[in-house]
Amino acid sequence: MSALSAMDGTLVSRTRIDGGLVWGAVDPRGRRVVLTGPFGAWLWEPHTANLTSLSEGQWCARAYWVSEERFAVAIGRSIAVFNRAGDRLWTSDQYASTVTDLAWLGGWHKLAVASYGGVNIVEPRSAGVVTHMPFKGSLLAIAASPNGRWIVSGNQDSTLQVFRSDKDTRLEMEGYPFKISRVAFDSMGRYLANDGAPEVSVWDFGGNGPRGRAPVLLTSATESEGADIADFAWHPSQPMLAVGWGSGEVLLYMPSKGTEGKPLSAIREVLGSGPDIRALHWHADPLLLLVADSEGSVFALDVDEEGTP
Numbered sequence: 001m002s003a004l005s006a007m008d009g010t011l012v013s014r015t016r017i018d019g020g021l022v023w024g025a026v027d028p029r030g031r032r033v034v035l036t037g038p039f040g041a042w043l044w045e046p047h048t049a050n051l052t053s054l055s056e057g058q059w060c061a062r063a064y065w066v067s068e069e070r071f072a073v074a075i076g077r078s079i080a081v082f083n084r085a086g087d088r089l090w091t092s093d094q095y096a097s098t099v100t101d102l103a104w105l106g107g108w109h110k111l112a113v114a115s116y117g118g119v120n121i122v123e124p125r126s127a128g129v130v131t132h133m134p135f136k137g138s139l140l141a142i143a144a145s146p147n148g149r150w151i152v153s154g155n156q157d158s159t160l161q162v163f164r165s166d167k168d169t170r171l172e173m174e175g176y177p178f179k180i181s182r183v184a185f186d187s188m189g190r191y192l193a194n195d196g197a198p199e200v201s202v203w204d205f206g207g208n209g210p211r212g213r214a215p216v217l218l219t220s221a222t223e224s225e226g227a228d229i230a231d232f233a234w235h236p237s238q239p240m241l242a243v244g245w246g247s248g249e250v251l252l253y254m255p256s257k258g259t260e261g262k263p264l265s266a267i268r269e270v271l272g273s274g275p276d277i278r279a280l281h282w283h284a285d286p287l288l289l290l291v292a293d294s295e296g297s298v299f300a301l302d303v304d305e306e307g308t309p
Helices: none
Strands: 002-004 011-014 023-026 033-037 040-045 050-056 063-067 070-075 078-083 088-091 101-104 111-115 118-122 130-134 139-144 150-155 160-164 170-173 183-185 191-194 200-204 216-218 229-234 241-245 250-253 268-271 277-283 288-293 298-302
Touching (some): 023 063, 033 070, 063 101, 118 139, 229 277, 268 298
Antiparallel strands (some): 033 040, 040 050, 070 078, 241 250
């Protein structure tokens, strides 16, 4: 794992994790990184090269910061919360199966936990309340709206499951040709993006939510077999979505300009065709779109608030 300066691309630090990695989560200030993999989880401080083991010998799927002071890690069939020094503050009970994803709900008081059989909402404290929201299936990814009202899972059976954290309500969006492994809300919680089809679906959660609505469909400019969805990332403060495609394109979209159930073209092309895109991430200050491709290159693209590169 390498840490690069977003300003000029210089190498800050590098560390090696035997057995490989599946996830990395950077704290809000960019000082610490939680790394997860098939054989454990670690807290890495690139500027000091300090590497702290958080868990050993267990599959650790995901990790997320809720602030620069606290983060949570999926560790096998449980989750744990740590402070920024890597001290464990709380560990959940064991769930029935491996935790595949988790999300903080509107702050640090609650977490949504995904595993086979549904979503559990937990309070990370001693004797905290646990609420189970059942769904018979394999949950691959979850996202929570910033206010914690909505929880959405992408699933192995090619459906979206939508839960209300404050009500016994579940909606199902079906008809996708592929499994859904990416789901993400924008920073305001109005729109949710997901994969599972040749197009990126964007659902409107405004008002009473997505019931009875159809998604806006974000399409690639290259209609070819290689133009599959590689990754997408919401702008940190605007309802603008960057989508990286297998064709190498990186395009910007404004879903609010679309029509339900209809294709929507990009407002800007940030990168043209080239090596497959592997990952996208927005750097908030200064505003940069970071792009990684299949050849190991990383780009920092200066994109203004209107989406102009």
